Amino acid sequence: MSIFFTIAVVLLVFVVIFQIAKASEYVSILKGEEKAGKQANKINGFLMIVFLVLGLIGVYYCNELMKGRIPLSSSLEGDKVDQMLYLTIAITGVVFLITHILLFWFAYKYQENDDRKAYFFPHNNKLEVLWTVVPAIVLSILVVIGLRNWFIFTGDAPKESLVVEITGKQFGWIYRYPGKDNTFGKKYFRNIDPATNSLGLIWADNKEMNQTADPASFDDIVNEQAMYIVKGRPVKLVINSRDVIHDVGLPHFRMKMDAVPGIPTTLWFTPKYTTKEMQEITQNGNFEYEIACDQICGNGHYSMKGIIKVVTQQEYDVWAVTQKPYYFSAFPDKDPSAKPIAPVDSTKQTAGTTASDAVKSIARK
Amino acid sequence: MSNEEMLQAQTSTGQVVEVPHHDHHGEHHHHETFITKYVFSQDHKMIAKQFLVTGMIWAILGGLMSVLFRLQLAYPDATFPWLETLLGKWAKGGHLSAEAYYALVTTHGTVLVFFVLTAGLSGTFANFLIPLQIGARDMASPFLNMLSYWFFFTAGVVMLSSLFVETGPFSGGWTAYPPLSALGSASPGSKTGMDLWLISMALFVVSSLLGGLNYIATILNMRTKGMSMTRLPLTIWALFFTAILGVLSFPVLLSGFILLIFDRNFGTSFYLSDIYVNGVGALPNEGGSAILYQHLFWFLGHPEVYIIILPAMGIVSEVMSTNARKPIFGYMAMIGSLFAIAVLAFLVWAHHMFVSGLNPFLGSFFVLLTLLIAVPSAIKVFNWLTTLWRGNIRFTPGMLFSIGFVSMFISGGLTGIFLGNSALDIYLHDTYFIVAHFHIVMGVAGMFGMYAGIYHWFPKMFGRYLNNTLAYLHFWITFTGAYLIFWPMHYEGLAGMPRRYYDFSNWESFKMFGGVNIFISVVAMIVFAAQIMFLINFFYSVFKGKKVTSQNPWGSNTLEWTTPILPGHGNWVGEIPEVHRWAYDYGKDGKDFISQTTPVGAEESSH
Numbered sequence: 001m002s003i004f005f006t007i008a009v010v011l012l013v014f015v016v017i018f019q020i021a022k023a024s025e026y027v028s029i030l031k032g033e034e035k036a037g038k039q040a041n042k043i044n045g046f047l048m049i050v051f052l053v054l055g056l057i058g059v060y061y062c063n064e065l066m067k068g069r070i071p072l073s074s075s076l077e078g079d080k081v082d083q084m085l086y087l088t089i090a091i092t093g094v095v096f097l098i099t100h101i102l103l104f105w106f107a108y109k110y111q112e113n114d115d116r117k118a119y120f121f122p123h124n125n126k127l128e129v130l131w132t133v134v135p136a137i138v139l140s141i142l143v144v145i146g147l148r149n150w151f152i153f154t155g156d157a158p159k160e161s162l163v164v165e166i167t168g169k170q171f172g173w174i175y176r177y178p179g180k181d182n183t184f185g186k187k188y189f190r191n192i193d194p195a196t197n198s199l200g201l202i203w204a205d206n207k208e209m210n211q212t213a214d215p216a217s218f219d220d221i222v223n224e225q226a227m228y229i230v231k232g233r234p235v236k237l238v239i240n241s242r243d244v245i246h247d248v249g250l251p252h253f254r255m256k257m258d259a260v261p262g263i264p265t266t267l268w269f270t271p272k273y274t275t276k277e278m279q280e281i282t283q284n285g286n287f288e289y290e291i292a293c294d295q296i297c298g299n300g301h302y303s304m305k306g307i308i309k310v311v312t313q314q315e316y317d318v319w320a321v322t323q324k325p326y327y328f329s330a331f332p333d334k335d336p337s338a339k340p341i342a343p344v345d346s347t348k349q350t351a352g353t354t355a356s357d358a359v360k361s362i363a364r365k
Numbered sequence: 366m367s368n369e370e371m372l373q374a375q376t377s378t379g380q381v382v383e384v385p386h387h388d389h390h391g392e393h394h395h396h397e398t399f400i401t402k403y404v405f406s407q408d409h410k411m412i413a414k415q416f417l418v419t420g421m422i423w424a425i426l427g428g429l430m431s432v433l434f435r436l437q438l439a440y441p442d443a444t445f446p447w448l449e450t451l452l453g454k455w456a457k458g459g460h461l462s463a464e465a466y467y468a469l470v471t472t473h474g475t476v477l478v479f480f481v482l483t484a485g486l487s488g489t490f491a492n493f494l495i496p497l498q499i500g501a502r503d504m505a506s507p508f509l510n511m512l513s514y515w516f517f518f519t520a521g522v523v524m525l526s527s528l529f530v531e532t533g534p535f536s537g538g539w540t541a542y543p544p545l546s547a548l549g550s551a552s553p554g555s556k557t558g559m560d561l562w563l564i565s566m567a568l569f570v571v572s573s574l575l576g577g578l579n580y581i582a583t584i585l586n587m588r589t590k591g592m593s594m595t596r597l598p599l600t601i602w603a604l605f606f607t608a609i610l611g612v613l614s615f616p617v618l619l620s621g622f623i624l625l626i627f628d629r630n631f632g633t634s635f636y637l638s639d640i641y642v643n644g645v646g647a648l649p650n651e652g653g654s655a656i657l658y659q660h661l662f663w664f665l666g667h668p669e670v671y672i673i674i675l676p677a678m679g680i681v682s683e684v685m686s687t688n689a690r691k692p693i694f695g696y697m698a699m700i701g702s703l704f705a706i707a708v709l710a711f712l713v714w715a716h717h718m719f720v721s722g723l724n725p726f727l728g729s730f731f732v733l734l735t736l737l738i739a740v741p742s743a744i745k746v747f748n749w750l751t752t753l754w755r756g757n758i759r760f761t762p763g764m765l766f767s768i769g770f771v772s773m774f775i776s777g778g779l780t781g782i783f784l785g786n787s788a789l790d791i792y793l794h795d796t797y798f799i800v801a802h803f804h805i806v807m808g809v810a811g812m813f814g815m816y817a818g819i820y821h822w823f824p825k826m827f828g829r830y831l832n833n834t835l836a837y838l839h840f841w842i843t844f845t846g847a848y849l850i851f852w853p854m855h856y857e858g859l860a861g862m863p864r865r866y867y868d869f870s871n872w873e874s875f876k877m878f879g880g881v882n883i884f885i886s887v888v889a890m891i892v893f894a895a896q897i898m899f900l901i902n903f904f905y906s907v908f909k910g911k912k913v914t915s916q917n918p919w920g921s922n923t924l925e926w927t928t929p930i931l932p933g934h935g936n937w938v939g940e941i942p943e944v945h946r947w948a949y950d951y952g953k954d955g956k957d958f959i960s961q962t963t964p965v966g967a968e969e970s971s972h
Contacts, residue, residue: 003445003446003447010894014894014897014898014901017835017838017898018835018898018901018902018905020834021832021834021835021838021902022832024833024834025832025833025834025911040760040833040837041759041760043837044760044765044837045758045760047841048768051841051844051845055848058848058849058852059852062852062853062856066853066856066881067856069856069860069877069878070856070859070860071860071861071874078792080788081788081789081791081792084786084788084789085783085789085792085859088782088783088786088789091782092779092780092782092783095775095779096775096776096779099746099747099750099775100772100775102750102754103750103753103768103771103772103775104768104772106750106753106754106756107753107758107760107768110689110753110754110755110756110757110758111758111760112690112757112758112759112760113757116757117757117952117955118689118690118691118755118756118757118951118952119691119754119755119756119952120691120692120951120952120953120954121691121692121694121751121754121755122692122693122694122695122696122949123694123695123696123697123698124694124695127747127751128695128698128744128748131743131744131747132740132743132744135739135740135743136740139736139737139739139740139782142736142782142786143732143733143736143786146732146786146787146788146789147729147732147733147787147788149788150725150728150729150732150787150788151725151729153788153791154725154728155725169641169643170551170642170643189639189640189641189647190647192641192647194643200641242640242641243544243548243551243640243641243642243643244542244543244544244545244548244551244640245542245544245545245655247720247795249795249796249861249863250861251792251796251860251861251862251874252861252874254791254792255791255792256720256791256792256794256795257720257722257791258720258721258722260655260656260721260722261544261637261638261639261640261655262638262639262640262651262653262654262655263638263654263655263656263722265721265722284873286873287873288873290872290873290874292861292863292872292874292875293863294794294795294796294863295542295795296467296537296538296542296545296865297545298537298545298551298552299463299464299467299536299552299553299554299867300463301467301865301866301867302463302865302866302867302868302869303868303871305871305872
């Protein structure tokens with residue numbers, strides 16, 4: 001019912017406005033169209049200035065209201081983005097102010113007036129050269145700064161980077177670490193089995209597909225819960241997609257890169273704050289670094305969320321030792337630590353050594 | 366002599382149109398039925414009106430779609446029983462489904478970009494203004510012109526029909542990136558809906574090519590005596606470059622679509638490789654590149670935004686000069702900057718692909734070329750400002766929208782400097798920042814150009830005036846509303862809020878914008894209502910508006926105002942007037958305006 005009521009109200013408003021508008025047309029005929037036209041011109045000229053003033057107040061107010069909601073940059077590269085952003089805002093802000101003040105001021109000041117004759121001013125080469133050259137110079141500055149950052153961001157990641165592979169699928173993310181040997185095992189999309197081998201790692205020989213098992217794939221660690229990275233240590237993401245194009249969007253780190261099926265891409269950054277530190281800074285206990293898919297990938301696009309846990313090196317080491325190679329979850333019988341015959345003490349012992357090896361290998365760059 | 370013979374004579378004698386004995390030209394000797402006059406018309410003015418009205422219908426549909434999905438963004442948890450009444454299974458329980466949301470977003474984008482701002486804008490004004498402003502009786506090929514409209518109409522019918530197929534219309538975004546758009550198994554919208562989308566777009570490309578070739582041929586060959594290229598009004602220059610852009614870039618888009626059709630239906634792998642679809646398994650395709658499509662798409666996609674904005678720029682230049690009673694400042698610079706924009710339009714497409722894994726070195730050239738576009742854009746803005754300076758401005762509704770256009774073009778153009786700089790684009794790409802940017806600079810500015818044109822040439826089209834009070838209301842509500850809608854979106858984008866999300870409430874990073882989204886949606890609905898008000902004004906005034914009584918109500922220099930108040934087929938009664946000067950002699954030597962048909966006096970100062 002309420003919808004009909006709303007429609008009725010809207011229609012009524014239309015009718016009222018329309019009647020007033022028609023009436024004003026008749027009034028203007030009675031008053032003399034020229035006089036009415038002049039009056040309308042004055043009102044519109046005045047509104048130009050009103051719009052300018054209220055608009056600028058609005059811009060200020062909107063900024064006060066919203067600036068707190070833009071998240072803090074949480075990566076060293078993000079700081080560079082922010083610097084560039086502030087410079088660009090400053091430059092474009094000045095241009096915005098000047099041009100808008102001129103636009104509305106001229107509109108107001110030079111509104112039609114019987115005493116004024118428009119000034120015949122068809123062109124002026126000096127002026128035109130001025131506003132060709134000045135923007136060109138300012139833009140060159142922005143281009144130089146931008147390209148310098150662009151080549152840093154898209155250049156090779158530092159050698160000591162932690163390397164994590166991230167693969168998009170409808171609708172979630174799969175993270176892979178290279179494991180002990182620090183080498184990602186080979187994979188092939190025809191081996192994918194969503195239950196046991198979500199990335200299609202080449203674990204077995206297959207003559208039909210001309211594959212031989214890649215030993216490097218046996219210790220790869222795969223999970224879909226969260227990506228763990230280390231504060232202060234650059235991280236390089238190797239980005240893949242299993243089905244359609246996705247995009248690894250990292251608003252806090254100011255980074256983003258498409259995940260394209262068949263074409264691996266990369267991005268790297270250096271996280272500045274751990275998740276815990278960010279929870280304190282933002283005073284939000286639920287804070288998480290979220291990975292947002294930024295390329296439309298189907299009906300679940302909006303729910304394609306990933307979590308990045310930024311932790312200290314110590315915490316990372318502790319986490320790393322608890323990670324089991326993906327191969328063992330597919331073939332539990334091959335997992336040495338899962339053998340029930342072994343005595344409790346020695347299990348701990350084995351787990352301990354494997355774990356510390358894993359940590360070393362990962363830390364070894 | 367009949368119109369057809371007339372046109373024959375005209376084309377055979379070349380651009381000089383001096384055919385004797387046609388004093389009775391304005392009268393119709395040949396029989397015109399309702400069908401030939403209003404439906405399959407070959408008269409450019411009628412075709413222009415057909416484009417305009419069809420564009421308006423699509424604008425309302427597209428706008429309504431945005432109202433529906435803005436409702437979802439504002440109130441993701443609320444239910445609206447009437448939505449189920451309207452949309453059926455797409456809004457079960459009165460709650461818009463994700464599928465429907467994405468279909469609406471996609472169709473909104475496609476329809477607004479192609480049907481409204483391309484066909485509705487340049488289709489209307491190229492058809493209406495080119496013959497009238499260059500002094501021709503009709504287009505070079507009225508028949509192709511008619512076909513152009515009917516291909517557009519058919520494209521619209523096919524697009525409309527896609528809304529009613531069982532699996533829903535296409536829902537993968539207006540850019541239709543494969544593999545999503547290629548695989549029905551990845552998204553229901555990519556099934557029949559996508560086939561219809563592709564057919565519709567292919568028909569649309571045909572329509573724009575037929576139209577574009579016709580516009581170019583007409584402008585180059587059919588100008589009246591004395592109308593040299595440098596005496597053309599800027600509207601014609603803008604429409605000329607627009608047509609060239611379309612003719613050169615639409616075929617590339619079509620080729621991209623054809624490859625997509627092959628991938629979808631005939632098992633090729635142009636765009637597909639290494640794909641495992643949930644629930645289906647690994648696909649046989651290998652060796653294709655999903656990025657190839659993006660190159661083909663944006664090779665049109667980028668010029669497309671200039672196809673939208675150039676006609677608006679032309680209209681604004683003309684309307685602004687007329688109503689400031691002052692020549693457009695820097696006429697040659699205006700043409701030069703249009704030309705520069707048209708050339709650069711072809712050299713910047715990859716700035717849409719900075720985060721696609723593009724070679725960074727290649728990307729750097731696109732940064733440079735993209736930011737270079739800001740130079741001709743700046744020239745245009747400063748020239749418009751100088752045109753207003755020391756003018757004697759009449760705030761007709763057309764003039765108001767022209768001023769609004771300049772404001773929008775500045776605001777949206779400046780944010781382009783952020784996005785064109787690749788290092789910043791990494792951060793802002795595919796967030797609400799880009800949504801705000803292109804809606805302001807292309808959507809709102811394009812619409813403002815269109816409104817300026819409609820308000821300015823309505824008296825010529827229908828021989829009546831629109832109601833001014835409604836027009837003023839329309840302008841101020843739309844202008845204020847557009848800023849209220851899109852300004853806050855920049856902040857959402859700076860927070861990394863991604864576009865094309867159905868619901869943000871589960872995101873710790875974005876849910877603090879819930880209140881802002883409600884505000885934006887409410888303003889969007891008010892602005893939409895104001896557009897309905899404009900339509901009421903439009904259709905009411907077509908039939909009942911105040912009648913135009915003078916031939917040249919705006920005191921304008923251009924040729925269309927030398928025709929009868931309601932020009933018949935052939936436009937001028939008697940000879941087509943000869944042109945002696947450029948279109949912008951306003952306020953010269955103390956005269957308010959000097960029509961292009963007035964011979965240059967001996968005493969006249971030169972500029």
